[in-house]
Amino acid sequence: MEYRKLPHGNEQISVIGMGTSVLGESNQEEMVATIQMALDAGVNYFDLASGHATTFEAFGKALKGQREKAYLQIHFGANYMTGEYGWTTNLQTIKQSVEWMLEKLGTDYIDFGFIHCLDEASDLKAYQQAGVLDYVLELKQKGIIRHIGLSSHSPELVNKVLDLGILDMLMFSINPAYDYKHGQYAIGETDERMALYQRCEKEGVAISVMKCFSGGQLLDAAKSPFGKALTPVQCMQYALDKPAVVTVLAGVKNRKELKGILAYDGASDQAKDYSILASFKQVNHLGHCVYCKHCHPCPMGLDIALINKYYDLALLGDDMAKDHYLHLEKKAGDCITCGHCNQRCPFKVDQMARMQEIRDYFGC
Numbered sequence: 001m002e003y004r005k006l007p008h009g010n011e012q013i014s015v016i017g018m019g020t021s022v023l024g025e026s027n028q029e030e031m032v033a034t035i036q037m038a039l040d041a042g043v044n045y046f047d048l049a050s051g052h053a054t055t056f057e058a059f060g061k062a063l064k065g066q067r068e069k070a071y072l073q074i075h076f077g078a079n080y081m082t083g084e085y086g087w088t089t090n091l092q093t094i095k096q097s098v099e100w101m102l103e104k105l106g107t108d109y110i111d112f113g114f115i116h117c118l119d120e121a122s123d124l125k126a127y128q129q130a131g132v133l134d135y136v137l138e139l140k141q142k143g144i145i146r147h148i149g150l151s152s153h154s155p156e157l158v159n160k161v162l163d164l165g166i167l168d169m170l171m172f173s174i175n176p177a178y179d180y181k182h183g184q185y186a187i188g189e190t191d192e193r194m195a196l197y198q199r200c201e202k203e204g205v206a207i208s209v210m211k212c213f214s215g216g217q218l219l220d221a222a223k224s225p226f227g228k229a230l231t232p233v234q235c236m237q238y239a240l241d242k243p244a245v246v247t248v249l250a251g252v253k254n255r256k257e258l259k260g261i262l263a264y265d266g267a268s269d270q271a272k273d274y275s276i277l278a279s280f281k282q283v284n285h286l287g288h289c290v291y292c293k294h295c296h297p298c299p300m301g302l303d304i305a306l307i308n309k310y311y312d313l314a315l316l317g318d319d320m321a322k323d324h325y326l327h328l329e330k331k332a333g334d335c336i337t338c339g340h341c342n343q344r345c346p347f348k349v350d351q352m353a354r355m356q357e358i359r360d361y362f363g364c
């Protein structure tokens, strides 16, 4: 299992995370066994915006005596007092719901306390006016919440919350359908969405990815907006290649579905290659490097995707990315313009010209 470090902390987070929206469709025994199987496989990151209240009891049972093995995203605004998921901005209800969740989980701390599911400026206003944001900040100050997160589908709204400077984690819907303007949550232009991921990277706000299969649509040619199916591994790699992303939260119902997701760990580079996207006529944003590595290997040993990622971030003023670039063993200045990457790039990036541009920018 690959782990990625939380920029605002020391936590090492597994790239395969687990979502729980449908876990509660299984019985308690199956849920506990699924959580245990995930832990045994090295998964340590779990989102608890579950569709069912019963999920919390299952986590309480599975984590008994091993709470430290899991990082939990707990949502301030998800209400399970009725037995099923509900959304609220009522402070009193949220306080009761959080207490209920902690009791069922058998824990007294929250790894990631999430401002839950805000997509509109009016949602944020209501959240602030109701005193929920102050409550989240108060729990952080008391050490009950270790990190603050936000879940949202809207780049515009996320940018507003980023301006507050309180976030360590963002849960955001990332998949090729939404990034290329197809589907219910395809909010924002392609460039706007990429700029958001880059801003998160620059500000050290990690991203945990939700809806990486677009609710399963991308895995089914008949339902996909592209008319062709992608595999779970391709979708996961797509999301994991985006700046700031540390984990992909795939929703699973049981051990059988979890096994399918765990296949990402150990999948070949060929299985992870999603560059077929460039052949879909709906993906009409060519000429931009998506860091997919399809053009690798470079005969001079350049990590073309990483060099491009650092360059894009450095252009936005990310000094850490600039420093990372300067410490690379092979830099754009080592490019011999052999043309291999240009021939291989399905996204029609003129990489030879890019390398010269990057060399001029960094001076090496």
Ligand code: SF4
Pocket: 288, 289, 290, 291, 292, 293, 294, 295, 296, 304, 305, 308, 341, 344, 345, 346, 347, 348, 349, 351
């Ligand atoms: S140049 Fe093309 S093939 Fe290479 S990483 Fe970028 S998008 Fe992928």
Ligand code: SF4
Pocket: 297, 298, 299, 300, 301, 302, 304, 334, 335, 336, 337, 338, 339, 340, 341, 342, 351, 352, 355
């Ligand atoms: S053109 Fe430059 S970066 Fe591209 S494969 Fe050749 S040496 Fe590597």
